[in-house]
Structures are given as structure tokens and as C-alpha cells.
Amino acid sequence: MLKETMDTNSSNENYTERFAVPIPIVEVQNQGNNIQDSKEINNIPASIHLNIDMQQAAQHLLKQLDSIFFNEMTDDHVLSPETAEKVEHWLSQHSIYELEKLNETAKAHFLYQGITFAVYGEKSGIDRTIPFDLIPRVIAKQQWNKIEAGCTQRIKALNLFLADIYHEQNILREGFIPELPVLSHEAYQPIMMNHSLNGNIYSQISGIDIVRDRHGEFFVLEDNLRTPSGVSYMIESRKMSQKLMPELCNQQVASIEQYPQLLREILAENSRVTTPTIVVLTPGRYNSAYYEHSFLAREMGVPLVTSRDLFVENDKVYVKTIRGRQQIDVIYRRLDDGFLDPLCFRPDSTLGVAGLMSAYLSGNVVIANAPGTGVADDKSIYPYVDQMIAYYLNEKPILSNVPTYQCRDADALDYVLANLDQLVVKEAQGSGGYGMLIGPKATEQEIDLFRIKLMASPSAYIAQPTLDLSVAPTLTSQGIAERHIDLRPFILTSPERIEIVPGGLTRVAMQQGSLVVNSSQGGGIKDTWVIDEYSI
Template structure:
């Protein structure tokens, strides 16, 4: 790919304005100083135990997510555009979820085919006509944004695109907060010099959002974070958020249902729970309603939820809106519910379920990214240009066998940001996951989590596949 947008340099090699001061500062740092800061960061992350477990490796394996000390910088005006666009998009997505679990206007209007919604594995018939507080289903959304140039366009024609809406249990916000804390510890002087917008109030916003979602009538609601347990890959984040909000971190076994109420077992006897920020999937929430073998959830939870006596964040069934087969319709949702034009674009997407688009995909597989509609975490996808012939042929037969399960997109040249690698500083591809909170108003802290693909040329930023993270600076000016 030769049209990669360089976050640092404008075409011709000049440093972009919003990086200039930082670049000057960096040039004045001795290599030993930088090496020492990097070692300090590594050792501190180890001591804090900011780790994640990796599936498929020896059980209990904990790894650090690589942290890169070079920040990703976004000028204020660009962030204002992104913020407005994110607010618009998440509002529309919440309106969509509410709609399909109530009047289903968008389906009746013929904008989205009924089978795309109701035959979707993420659609939850149990949610039909359940009253959800403030009609908000996705209280916490993690929207993946990339800056990229479409194929055969100039690198500086790059624009921001939404790659994915994560509306179930998006993770990563703890890394956003810890990366900032680390940067302030390593380079306190930079923050006073630069006017970097703060992000540290995220836990306060989150708690406030969760409290707003409490069942009507609970004046001083009890909020808990529900985790699958200490061996889950994102356990660090669950514990971190519970601690930062000052609420209990519970497992399924800590709660029980009695008298249409959810209680947790405490040293002072049972205590009522009003809002559950659950970090487990729908399927595991209630063994009586979903997977009977699940030991992670609480038996009877769904019946309490249906009675409106406990709130879940996010609501059950939000996955129907972030599924990759629904993704192509989000711009239409924005027009339908908001009567506005989308501010942040969708990546052009081919739906393999449509015959003409399927044949295009099959003919151009080597140039495309092909994704399973239910895949996540960088699994179940083919990056055509980076794959061998055999891999492409294997995927081709999988797509042919079940075209409904696949979509395809042009291979985007994700923008690249300077990053420390073994050979020194080199550009690596990045994305951005802002965390959007929906309450009486839609709020977010400036920026989000910047993920970086550390392998040269790689476009996969997921931490499970060798991705790292960077602090994200939104400049205030």
C-alpha cells in the first residue's frame, strides 16, 4: 500500500502542525533517556499487574499489553467533528435497538430487510416490549474509528471511518486510563506545556450514567460490576472500573434472586442490587433463560429484568445493532431516526448475501478484507493482500458455502503513527476506540484508546494478535 496517511508528516515530509512542538521536544531527548523511560513504563505495568490473559495459550498466562510511549495526537477541530459524529451515531443506534424491540418501524418502512434483523443470531425475542429505562440500550459503546484512504486515492485524501460499533461489552477503557496515568508519570512536564484534554473523569461519568439507568424509584441505587472472574482476559479492567467507581465487583455466585429482586451476598446479609454493569455476554446472564450450563450468571435474573426491578448495562440484545451484517445500514438509520446526514462515514461494504456483491467479492478476494459477520477480536477474517493463495482459496470456499455469514470491505490503508520498535522509531498502523456513554445526554471523554499494530505492515491492532496501545492526546486550543 502506498497511500498510507502519515499522522506525523504531511506529504513532502514537513511535520504536521499539531505534532511540531512534540517532535521538537522528542528530538531533544537523548536515546538513553527514552530507553530508561520505556524500561520504567514496563516495570510499572508489571508491578500494577496490568495484564490480560490470552486465550489459546497455556491457561493462566498473563501478558502485558505493549505500551508505546509516543502519543497519538489529534487536533481539537478534528476531535470536535468526531465527537459530534459519534454522538449522532450512538443516538441512532439506540433508537434502532429500541425500535426493533418495540414498533419495528424501520423494518416496516422497508429500510432493513426483516430477515436481517429477526434471523440475526444476536436478536433476542425475549426483549420484545420490555421497558428499558430512558429507552437506552447501549449505555457504553466502543466505536472503532480508523483514518484511511480508500484504494486508488491519494494518502492525504484519507478520512475518518467507523469500522465497527461495539455495543455489547466493549473493553479497553482501562488501558486508555492507565496509558494516560503512565504518560503523566513519565513525562509530567509535557502535559503542562501542551494543553492535553484530560480523560481521568471517565469513571465518574460511567458511574453517573449507570445510576441514571436505575429502575424508577430507587433513590440511591446500588451499582455493581459483574465479571466472569479472575481468569477472564479482561479481568484487570473489571476490577479497575469497580475500584475507580467505588462499587462492588461481583461474580454470578455472589448474587441470587428472591422475591422479584436481585440480591448480593454480603457480610451483613443480603443487599439489593439495582444496576448491573455486566461484563459477560447475554448467553451467560441467566441459566434459566439462556445457556443452562452457565455458571457465570444469576438464575432468575431475566425475570427480574423483565419486571423492571433491575437494570442491565448494556441491555440484553444490543448485539443485533453491532453485528457486521447490520453495519451497512447504520447510515440509513441515522437518516431515518435523526433526519441527519451521517457525519462519520461507514467503510464501503459488500454484503455477500447479495448475489451481485458476492460475485464481486469472489472475483476480488485478494484485494479485500473479508469478515465473518459474527467474528470479533480480529478472529475470523481474511486480509486479502496479506494472505497466501491457499488462505484465500480456503476463505473463498467458506464464503461460497455460507455467503450470508460474510461481508467484505476494501483493504483500508490505516493511517500510521510513529512508534517505538526494535529498529527505532517507525510508522505503524493505528485505530481509535472512543468510549461513548449514553444517559440523559451522550457524553465521552476526549479521545479514547489508540491501538497500534506493532508488526511491520500489519493492519490487525487487536491485543490478542500482537497489538499495542498508545496514549491519545486531544489538544485543547
């Protein structure tokens, strides 16, 4: 299973050509429109003014986006007719040319704000502006309620699992989860054994990636418990929607603007200090997510610091200021465990703070998320989350996992090797969509190379069946077309509460013929609207 993957058949039909839907022309009249751009839109020169029945066009356009994939906008039982009609009506007021101009406005805003992301392997350069698609992904409130409940249940179980494996390890001793993949994992930090956290909260900020299959069923694809990114893009997408379509993005869309304030409150609640001093620790401006680090620090009203701004004395962490030193109580870190403290982890790290772990283990500072949290979000641990929910909560999972084959198991390996052309194979510790095999789209040579890798190191890989991901209408250079999407809700956890802002980051495959939604590989973003349809 892969968020950038769809089933293929014997047809070599181009995906974009198949599903891009041109605007139907009802009547053509030359009214002297002053459009100078000679760019063609759906093979029609923009220099010719087209008097189009846009209401009919928009309805035709959305209804013709019909494929084997689940469509988040038009499929039955997704949105009420009233909600779909509101989006159709808004689209009817704008030609494709006008929609493209609105997207250009968004691009210019993102560029001005410095909202960029590293795109590895792209010849045009290292950083680029995040592509924004102005057609929102809309989720009905009753559907969101299931997502919210499922994420809440899941993060409770994951935090209980982390508290257990760093203390009594009951779930391992009782055989519900095998010891080897947990205790031998590189993200497992023995230094965290028997270190008690406030409320046993290890992952204060989490992102859970959710997809929908062709039947409309939600699945959890991945848990992100270390340093999940993308929340700034969620907020900026909403700001752009409010600017570009204020008449559509109104009070009926649930607010997400409270996230920075909620984040600050949650971080404070994880400290035992009444009024804690909080900082955001960044690797620096050359990090691909630096914009987000600075954005969150600014929105929370807390300092953005690097390792050069901090020092440890007598197991306490201080920040250097023009008024002297100030003790730090909470560090929202945006760097990996290995770089946190050169005295404890990588000795060559210049991004961390010497002595930080000693201060942390002494209870004098909170690090969010906790070191060692990554063991719970590894792909080799992912298949056991259902067992965690049953063991710790005595509940059935609200959100399903994708069936997963553990290649370290001999029987599973035999099956995977025999069906490589039908499966997606991933590195257990991989991320960002790299280092994987997409069997249905791979060449024989690629499959043979992966077969060798699997046989040499089976425990380093997992495999999943291909899952048809849902699609949403997306503006492309060829018209409005279906594009695959996923959803990352952000979960904030303290000993007192769990908060999830209604929505999340919708990632979308933007490039022609591409199935990649990862920002690091050129994917784009959509605003995510949670709408209480009973209020419409």
C-alpha cells in the same frame, strides 16, 4: 477493509525496514559516558557515547517518516507547526536509548499493576503485559469535535434502532432495513420484545472503532455495543504519560480522568431509583479483561461481584454482604448475553445468576448494557447504520462507513468471489481479527479455502475493500517507525445526556512486520491527546 491491513505492491520490501528511521549522527565525541548496556541502537553500540544534535535529529526523524499512508503527526493540516514542534522538542531531549528505558518503566508498571491481556495463539503463554508506546497520538481539538459529533449522532441512531426492533419494528416494516438479518440474528433476543427501558437506552457504554484513510478521512470501522473493553488502558496510558513526560503532558491536553465518575453517574441515571446500588458483574479473575473489571469497580467505588455473590428472590436481585443481603439496582455486566441467566439462556452457564432476567423484565434491576443489544453491532447490520441515521434523525452521517458487500446477496457474492485477492472478507459475527481473509496478503491456497467457505455459507460473511490506515510515529527496537493505528472513543449514554471523554484508546500494531492492532493478537496502545491548539 481491515484495521490491520494496508495495500501492498509488487515490492517485497520489508515494512519495518522500509519505514524505521535511524537517528542521524551529527558529531561523535567520547565523553566517558557510563552506559554499560552493549545493546545496539540503530546499529550503533550503546557503549559508545554519542553527542547528537537531538533537536535536529528529532526533526529529521519525524519528517522522514514519509510513506503512502496518512501520518497523524507530520502530514499537513493535521497538527499546527507549534504542536508538532512541541513533540519534536521533547523527543530531542532524549536519545533512543533513553526512550527505550522509559518504555521499560511503563512495562514494569503495567506488570506490577497486573495490566495484562490474553494473546491467543502466542507460544510464550496466555497472558502478557499490554505493550505501551510512549509517543502519543495527538488529535487537534477541531478534528476531535467531528469525531465527537459523529459518535454522538451514531449512538443516538443505534439506540433508537434497538428500541424500534424490540417494539414496533417500523424500520423493518417500511423496508428501510431487511427483516431477515435482524430477526434471524443470534444476538436478537425475542424475550426483550415490548420491554421498555428508561429513556429507551439499550447501550449505556459503547465503543466505536474509527480509522483514517490515506486522504485523512475518518471512517467508522465497527460499533461495539455489548461489552466494549479498553477504557482502563486508556486511563492507565494517560497516567503513564503524566509520569514519564510531565513537561509535555500538561494542562493543554484534555483530561480523561473523569471517566470513572462519569460512568458511575451514567449508570445511576439509567435507574429509576434515586440513589441506586451499583455493582460490576465479572466472569472472574480468569477472564482476559478482569483487570479492567476490577479497575472500574475500584475507581467507581462499587462492589466487584461474581455470580456467587448474587441471588434472586421475588424478582429482586441481592448481593451477599457481611451485614446481610442488599438489593442491587444496577448491574454493569461484563459477560455475554448467553451467560447471564441459566434459566433463560445457556443452561450450562455457571457465570450468570438464575432468575436474573425475570428480575430485569419486572423492572427491578437495570442491566447495562441491555440484553439483545448485540444485534445492532453485528457486521451484517453495520452497513445499515447510515439508513438508521437518516430514518430516525433525518440527518446525513457525520462519520462515513466503509463500503461493505453483503455476501448473502447474489450479486455481491459474485463480485466478492471474483475479487477475493483484492478484498478483506470477515465473518459477520466474528471479532478480534479472527476468521478473516486479507486478500492482498493471502496465498492462493488460503483464497481457495475461503472461496469454498463463502460458497457454502455466504450469509455468514461480509467483504470490504482494503483501506490504507493512517500511521503514527512509534518507538520500535529499530528506531522510531510508522505503525498503523486506530481509535476507540468511549460513549456513555443515559436518558439525560451523552458523554464522551476527549480522547479514547489508540491501538497500534507493535510487532515487527505486523499489521495487527487488536490487543488479543499482540497489538499495543498509545495515549491519545486531544489538544486545543489555540491555547498553545
